[in-house]
Amino acid sequence: MIDVVIAGCGPTGATLAAELRLHGVRVLVLERETEPVPLARIVSLHIRSLEQLAMRGLLQPFLDRGRRRPVGGIFAGIAKPAPEDLASAYLLGIPQPVVVRLLEDHAMALGAEIRHGCPVTGFEQDEDGVTVELADGERLRSKYLVGCDGARSIVRKLLGVGFPGEPSRNETLMGEMAATAPPEEIAAKVAEIRAADKRFLLSPVEDGIYRVVVPAAGLSAEPPVLEDFQERLRTVAGTDFGVHSPRWLSRFGDATRLADRYRVGRVLLAGDAAHLHPPAGGQGLNLGVQDAFNLGWKLAAQVRGWAPDPLLDTYPAERRPVAADVLDNTRAQMELSSAEPGPRAVRRLLAELMDLDEVNRRLIGKITAIDLRYDFGEGPDLLGRRLPDLALKQGRLFDHLHRGRGLVLDRTERLAVDGWADRVDLLADSAAALDAPAVLLRPDGYVAWIGDDQYDLNHQLARWFGRPAAPADQPPP
Numbered sequence: 001m002i003d004v005v006i007a008g009c010g011p012t013g014a015t016l017a018a019e020l021r022l023h024g025v026r027v028l029v030l031e032r033e034t035e036p037v038p039l040a041r042i043v044s045l046h047i048r049s050l051e052q053l054a055m056r057g058l059l060q061p062f063l064d065r066g067r068r069r070p071v072g073g074i075f076a077g078i079a080k081p082a083p084e085d086l087a088s089a090y091l092l093g094i095p096q097p098v099v100v101r102l103l104e105d106h107a108m109a110l111g112a113e114i115r116h117g118c119p120v121t122g123f124e125q126d127e128d129g130v131t132v133e134l135a136d137g138e139r140l141r142s143k144y145l146v147g148c149d150g151a152r153s154i155v156r157k158l159l160g161v162g163f164p165g166e167p168s169r170n171e172t173l174m175g176e177m178a179a180t181a182p183p184e185e186i187a188a189k190v191a192e193i194r195a196a197d198k199r200f201l202l203s204p205v206e207d208g209i210y211r212v213v214v215p216a217a218g219l220s221a222e223p224p225v226l227e228d229f230q231e232r233l234r235t236v237a238g239t240d241f242g243v244h245s246p247r248w249l250s251r252f253g254d255a256t257r258l259a260d261r262y263r264v265g266r267v268l269l270a271g272d273a274a275h276l277h278p279p280a281g282g283q284g285l286n287l288g289v290q291d292a293f294n295l296g297w298k299l300a301a302q303v304r305g306w307a308p309d310p311l312l313d314t315y316p317a318e319r320r321p322v323a324a325d326v327l328d329n330t331r332a333q334m335e336l337s338s339a340e341p342g343p344r345a346v347r348r349l350l351a352e353l354m355d356l357d358e359v360n361r362r363l364i365g366k367i368t369a370i371d372l373r374y375d376f377g378e379g380p381d382l383l384g385r386r387l388p389d390l391a392l393k394q395g396r397l398f399d400h401l402h403r404g405r406g407l408v409l410d411r412t413e414r415l416a417v418d419g420w421a422d423r424v425d426l427l428a429d430s431a432a433a434l435d436a437p438a439v440l441l442r443p444d445g446y447v448a449w450i451g452d453d454q455y456d457l458n459h460q461l462a463r464w465f466g467r468p469a470a471p472a473d474q475p476p477p
Contacts, residue, residue: 002028002142003303005132007120007155011096012271012288013148014103014114018056019296019443021110022404025303028142029107030134032149034117041248042176042211043099044282045092047071048369052293054389055401055445061102066094074281075363076333077198078350083357086364091282099285120145120154125266143303145267146295148288151257153273161269162260165276165327168253171216172199173224173232175249179210180242186210189237196344198337200236212243216251224249254278254334256327262316270295275323280333281367283326290369291319297404297443306423306466318374329366374446382436382447390433400427401445406465410438412452419468420461440464 004020006013009031017027045053045062053059068090072082082089108114122133123145130145147155156163179186179202186202193200201213214232216224226249230240257276262269271288295315301307336347354360365371374384390397390409400407406424408417413428415438424440437452440460449460462468 001129002026002140004028004144004146004299005030005120005130005140005142006146006148007132007153008032008147008149008271008273009100009104009114009116010148010150010271010288011099011103011285012292013146014100014107015289015292016146016148016270016296016299017107017112017114018103018110019292019404020300020303021107021112022056023297023300023304025300027107027112028140029112029114030118030120030132031114031116032119041096041174041250042093043096043285044074045094045099046282046286046368047089047091048372048386049286049289050092051386051389051398052290052445054398056106056404057399057402058102058106062092062094062099065098065102066092068092071364071368072360074367075329075354076280076336076347076350077201078336078347078354080351080354080360082364083361086361089368091368096285120149122158123155123267130266143266144299146299147267147269147273148271148292149273151272151276153269155267156259156269156273159264159267159269161264163257163276164260165257166255168219168255171219171251171253172213173216173229173249173251174211174213175224175229175246176205176209176211177226177229177243177246177249178208180208180244181239186241189239189241193237197236197339198347199339202241209247210241210243219253220251224251252279256331258320258323258327262320263313268295268299268315270319274320275327277327277330278334280330280337283330283367286369287323287326290322293444294319301423301466308463308466311464311466322369322372325366376448380436380450382439383450385447386445387434387439387441387447392427392429392432394427394429397432400425401441401443404443406443406448406461407441408438408457409434409441412437414452415454415457417461419458420465422469423465424461 003026006017006029009029013029017029020027071086071089071091073079119135120132121135124131129141129143132140147153149155190202199215203211205211214236226246233240255276259269259274262274270291298311298315302312335343376384408426410428411430411432411434413430417424417426436450439447440449442448448464
């Protein structure tokens with residue numbers, strides 16, 4: 001029996017496969033497409049996603065293939081520089097196929113099996129596992145099934161989980177292509193049109209190449225072609241700027257949907273299979289990858305037999321509200337892109353408010369997930385939040401999270417993880433730049449406990465990492 005079958009090998013599925021393999025879980029990923037999608041759309045990896053890649057020692061290959069840009073101006077495209085405390089932070093623009101390839105290669109290097117051209121067509125679950133049926137009639141038996149198969153998820157549909165929300169009302173064309181018009185002419189026309197319509201943009205990518213965004217004429221299920229862009233540019237701007245030689249073309253709508261449930265028995269949903277929203281702020285891929293970091297260690301704990309009873313249910317409890325918040329902020333951003341007088345007035349007011357660093361930082365933190373706080377109960381503000389990559393006597397904090405295990409960072413040098421050493425590492429460092437005596441970090445990098453009392457730590461270790469493998473001289477708590 002396979003431990004986990006994952007339907008879909010996009011960024012979410014590939015990340016989840018790797019996270020499971022870190023814990024020795026047998027993983028099979030089934031991808032519908034036989035070849036990588038040729039669409040070379042540029043996506044943005046946000047601060048939190050980059051941090052989590054660094055936690056697994058994966059960041060440098062992404063940096064080598066991407067382009068850094070400042071984090072300012074990412075909420076509704078309102079051009080405000082980042083506050084001083086985020087001045088050195090950046091987003092990484094990178095082609096989505098490159099992201100998928102790097103994550104897939106990482107998962108396979110860890111031992112995940114990936115089959116392309118193998119869509120899931122059906123499944124049945126019982127108390128002991130899930131029987132998964134493929135298009136060629138093959139039936140596989142696994143302990144769990146995770147649907148990472150996109151907004152049109154067959155897993156979600158067969159599971160009978162509702163996907164309520166709003167359908168697309170408007171669509172937008174987006175692509176990268178060359179333009180022959182002089183740069184100053186393009187810049188002047190773009191400035192003129194964007195004063196009234198924020199859904200229009202020609203932004204230089206490199207010499208003679210532009211990112212083009214223009215409202216579509218209506219709703220369509222067909223992939224766009226260059227002539228669609230030329231026609232819409234002439235309609236909106238009075239010229240097509242001589243666009244030609246497209247690198248990639250796409251269309252997106254403003255549909256917004258959220259799955260009723262993320263888990264039904266032994267079947268779970270993650271990524272776009274669980275949530276759909278417009279690409280405002282570039283949050284979609286990041287949201288799915290962060291779903292995978294949250295779910296991976298919990299599902300591995302369930303498979304390996306040491307998970308506390310409620311652990312797997314903390315995945316939907318934590319991640320569904322995060323998705324709901326992203327849906328709300330993308331709804332707001334889409335409204336702010338309207339050319340109607342009311343939304344334009346609200347946009348002007350918000351732009352004034354964003355001159356306040358506190359407002360600007362709050363919106364950046366919301367988009368990039370660095371202000372996310374899970375509800376772990378009462379405690380200091382750091383509880384439930386991410387911990388940055390602190391400087392330590394022994395390198396950097398993220399260097400100690402490559403194995404995907406829990407970590408106690410102990411400035412007191414008095415604590416122990418006896419009984420949990422097979423799941424949790426201990427790092428004693430009295431000089432750590434940490435405003436707390438000690439913290440317990442979950443494998444996804446969130447602070448699950450703060451304190452200096454061993455008994456209290458043991459309680460939280462049991463809460464998150466199950467019963468200890470007790471030493472002979474110490475019964476389990």
